Amino acid sequence: MNRGGDQPEKVAHAERAGRNGHEGHVIWLTGLSGAGKSTLSVALERRLFDAGHQTYVLDGDHVRAGLCSDLGFSPADRSENIRRVGEVARTLADAGVMVIVALISPFAADRARARAGHAPGRFTEVYVNAPLEVCEGRDAKGLYARARRHEIADFTGLTSPYEPPVQPDVEIRTDQVTVAQGVDLIWQHLQREDRLLH
Amino acid sequence: MNRGGDQPEKVAHAERAGRNGHEGHVIWLTGLSGAGKSTLSVALERRLFDAGHQTYVLDGDHVRAGLCSDLGFSPADRSENIRRVGEVARTLADAGVMVIVALISPFAADRARARAGHAPGRFTEVYVNAPLEVCEGRDAKGLYARARRHEIADFTGLTSPYEPPVQPDVEIRTDQVTVAQGVDLIWQHLQREDRLLH
Numbered sequence: 001m002n003r004g005g006d007q008p009e010k011v012a013h014a015e016r017a018g019r020n021g022h023e024g025h026v027i028w029l030t031g032l033s034g035a036g037k038s039t040l041s042v043a044l045e046r047r048l049f050d051a052g053h054q055t056y057v058l059d060g061d062h063v064r065a066g067l068c069s070d071l072g073f074s075p076a077d078r079s080e081n082i083r084r085v086g087e088v089a090r091t092l093a094d095a096g097v098m099v100i101v102a103l104i105s106p107f108a109a110d111r112a113r114a115r116a117g118h119a120p121g122r123f124t125e126v127y128v129n130a131p132l133e134v135c136e137g138r139d140a141k142g143l144y145a146r147a148r149r150h151e152i153a154d155f156t157g158l159t160s161p162y163e164p165p166v167q168p169d170v171e172i173r174t175d176q177v178t179v180a181q182g183v184d185l186i187w188q189h190l191q192r193e194d195r196l197l198h
Numbered sequence: 199m200n201r202g203g204d205q206p207e208k209v210a211h212a213e214r215a216g217r218n219g220h221e222g223h224v225i226w227l228t229g230l231s232g233a234g235k236s237t238l239s240v241a242l243e244r245r246l247f248d249a250g251h252q253t254y255v256l257d258g259d260h261v262r263a264g265l266c267s268d269l270g271f272s273p274a275d276r277s278e279n280i281r282r283v284g285e286v287a288r289t290l291a292d293a294g295v296m297v298i299v300a301l302i303s304p305f306a307a308d309r310a311r312a313r314a315g316h317a318p319g320r321f322t323e324v325y326v327n328a329p330l331e332v333c334e335g336r337d338a339k340g341l342y343a344r345a346r347r348h349e350i351a352d353f354t355g356l357t358s359p360y361e362p363p364v365q366p367d368v369e370i371r372t373d374q375v376t377v378a379q380g381v382d383l384i385w386q387h388l389q390r391e392d393r394l395l396h
Contacts, residue, residue: 007240007241008240008241008244008245008377009244010240010244010255011243011244011247011253011255015247019247039205042207042208043205043206045208045209046206046207046208046209047206049209049213049217054252054293055209056289056292056293057208057209058289066285066288066289067282067285067286070278080268084265087264088265088289090264091256091264091265091286092289092290095252095293096252097293097295179206
């Protein structure tokens with residue numbers, strides 16, 4: 001193919017950030033089923049979008065219907081699920097988007113792998129924390145009840161461990177604060193880190 | 199978690215499109231190794247980005263280093279590779295981005311699967327076409343030479359089939375046109391389909 005003159009240059013990260021007024025970023029919400037990750041992700045995206053950011057929510061349930069439809073819930077498959085979500089989040093952030101990931105992601109090693117390779121400050125780990133009994137009491141999807149009846153194997157918090165983040169960037173006790181207050185905590189962190197639209 | 203008033207609404211597809219001035223879209227470049235997919239993808243992204251679109255290039259080589267690092271080049275692994283790229287492209291388009299995919303994607307069934315589920319007009323198949331001998335003559339990556347020495351199994355065009363698109367949305371004979379002319383052909387198609395920024 002005759003290049004016919006100057007070769008165009010790849011669109012650089014800084015050009016996207018310049019256009020959007022902010023950089024791509026991953027906000028990773030980890031916590032038990034029922035802790036409030038999905039609710040927070042919707043509310044956080046709404047706040048960010050309405051303020052002018054490019055945003056997207058990657059929800060664990062949604063990903064399992066598409067990209068990860070070949071995976072089950074064994075420890076190996078769960079790790080692979082988290083690995084792929086991490087790669088997609090990285091791609092979206094590379095495309096300039098503020099990506100909100102809502103995924104139980106129970107193992108510290110998997111979360112560390114998702115963070116690895118991001119420039120410093122481009123990955124925010126949010127521990128969406130509520131006591132197990134509170135999460136089980138909510139049980140919006142009826143999953144705890146099914147797990148208690150042994151209909152679900154390897155259920156995080158009951159028959160499979162959850163490793164809490166040791167030093168999350170933000171921790172939200174969803175049994176103690178409202179959704180709006182939880183969003184505020186993340187917003188304030190992003191503001192301190194100078195990640196928001198100017 | 200106390201919702202504390204009205205629950206925020208999910209950011210809808212139409213809101214993103216309204217903000218960006220265009221919808222998310224997948225432009226899928228298929229063709230032999232050396233046909234010019236990567237070169238075209240860079241030039242097309244540059245044109246779209248400079249005109250104000252949200253853009254991103256998903257390049258086969260790049261994806262294999264990350265999301266698909268667990269896959270080889272057997273027919274089954276190649277299909278799985280294309281499936282995952284299709285899902286990531288769909289996610290980026292859902293996030294409002296015009297995604298340019300540069301991937302050999304030799305099998306019609308895999309390409310049909312990538313297109314499936316997109317709203318009509320949101321997926322553009324581009325056949326990046328040059329005769330095998332032209333592609334082999336370029337051989338920028340030295341892959342044809344290695345395949346001829348039997349160092350690469352299942353090499354598309356030599357030891358593995360390439361199924362040309364029967365009705366591509368756009369066909370670009372890269373042995374006959376310049377890069378800029380190839381970009382023009384895609385641009386004109388997108389314009390006719392009313393997919394560009396107004």
